[in-house]
Amino acid sequence: MKLVVQVKLLPTPEQAAALAATLALCNTAANEVSAVAFAHGVFARQKLQKLVYTDLKARGLSAQPALHVIRKVADAYTALHAQIEAGLLGGEHSRQRRKATSKPITVRADAAQPFDDRCLSWQMDARTISIWTARGRVRDIAFTGEPGQLKFLADHRKGETDLVHRDGMFFLIATCEIEQVLRVEPADWIGVDRGIVNLATTSDGDNHQGKGLARYRRRQARLRAQLQAKKAAGSRSAARRLARRAQREARHAANENHKISKSIVTDARRTGRGIALEELSGIRDRVRLRRHQRATHSSWPFHQLGTFIQYKAQRAGVPFLEVDPAYTSQRCPVPWCGHTERADRPDRNTFCCRRCGFAGPADVIAAMNIRKRACVVWAFVSMPVPTPKGGQGRCDPGTTPSRDRERNKA
Structure with missing residues (x-):
């Protein structure tokens, strides 16, 4: 399993200038390579390399950085073509698709640049790095991070590292690879229901929300509306402040999600249970929301x-x-009842079965039903099946009752 760890660089002014020049050189070169690829209609990495490699070397890029620039451009066009094939940019004559395909792909002057171990080396004990730059090899650039993350980085780092410039600071985002722990038979399951009012509710009755978080979200919505009004009036400073606030809100949301997920996983590991969630792909298109809930949901x-x-x-x-x-x-989660009706939800927060009278918080009831479905799905996943040689085997971990039904229909 691959994970990433982010560390913050602490360069001197001279080192920071060298890093900034490196990003500028690599991204300027990437835009030139993109223009060549677009003009010749050549998007495969190996064919593109034959066209531009010599020119990149002449611009002052070393061999590995030049190859990374070419691959970054090729990957960008691969992603664009995948979006077109998936219909994410509309039909053949749609405005969005014409806009995306009518000109070469461009990258920002400070966009991230990947480095491999030939261009970037780590000195974990000294907490410094040595990196290739446009001004030569720069050594002894200090970095810092959370102690647990640094230990994880030292033990599991493998693969490329991206140099990122954000908010006037430099970061390294390193790829780590760990062996996935073998799956064990769970004693039970924790059902987790995600919602608008309560971000996550477990089948144990734990609500991961809070008045403080609700107040924060309402305050951010008010400030965002004020800035958007000023932006519409032509204020450039409001546009910049709006962008900074969006980044701040994203960081806050990610931090809250990390805390919630850590709490749920810790509880499941301590009790020997598994975790079950709702499969919510396409949820924005399926649900109908009240007007005051739309902004929160989005x-x-x-x-x-x-x-x-x-x-x-x-x-x-x-x-x-x-x-x-x-x-x-x-x-209704009662085993002998199971009554299902929209009227069982008299309001958003309450569940009351119209057949047996069982009542409780609606989010907890949903989490209990998720837990029950996980037990059923796991029973099918773990069900022994005859192997071609007549022995006993295990179902494919990706097999679920719904997939079995679809296979039978076919």
């Missing part, structure tokens, strides 16, 4: 929270599943 990264829970669970060896979200908040 502004919080619910998918990020699920991703954090998933990778932390895999890293800790905790089983993880995603289950069908249909009617989880309308179905």
Whole structure:
């Protein structure tokens, strides 16, 4: 499993100037390579390398940085063509698609640049790096980070590292690779329901929300509306402040999601249980929201929270599943009842079964139903099946009851 660790560089003014010049040179060269690729219609990395490698070397790029520039451009065009094939840019004559394909791809002057171990070396004990720059090899650039992250970096770093310039500071984002812990049979499951009011509610009844967070989100919405009004009036400073505030809100949301996911995974690992979430792909297109909920629903990264829970669970060896979200908040969790009706939700926060009278917080009820579905899915995943030789085997971990039904229909 691959993860990334970010560390902050602490360069001297001379070292910072060399790093800035390096990003500027590499990204200027990338724009030139992109123009050549667009003009010749050549987007494959090896063919593009034959066209531009000599020119990149003449510009002062060493061999490895030149190859990284070429690969960065080739990957950008590969991503663009994948978006076109997937229909994400509209039809053949759509305005968005014409705009994307009518000119070469360009990158910012301070866009990230990848480095491999030939161009960048780490001295973990001294907490310094040595890196190739446009002004030659620069050594003894100090870096810092959270102690746990630094230890993880020292033990598991493998692969490329990106040099990033953001908010006047330089960062290194390093790739780490760890062996995934073998999956064990869970004693039970923790169902997790993600929502607008309560960001995450578990089947144990734990609500991961808070009045402080709700106040923060309301205040940010008011400030954002004020800045957007000033931006519409032509204020350039309001546009800059709006961009900085968006970054600040994203960092705050990521921090909250990290804390929530860490708490859930820690609880599951301590009790020997697995974690089950709703499969929420396409949720923005499926749900109908009240007007005052739309901004909240669109502004919080619910998918990020699920991703954090998933990778932390895999890293800790905790089983993880995603289950069908249909009617989880309308179905009675009582085993002998199971009544499902929209009227079981008299309001947003309350569940009350119209058949058996079972009642409780709606988010907790949804989490309980997610837990029950995880038990069923895991039973199918772990079900022994005959092997071609007549022995007993295990189901494919990707197999679920829904996929079995689709296969039977086919």
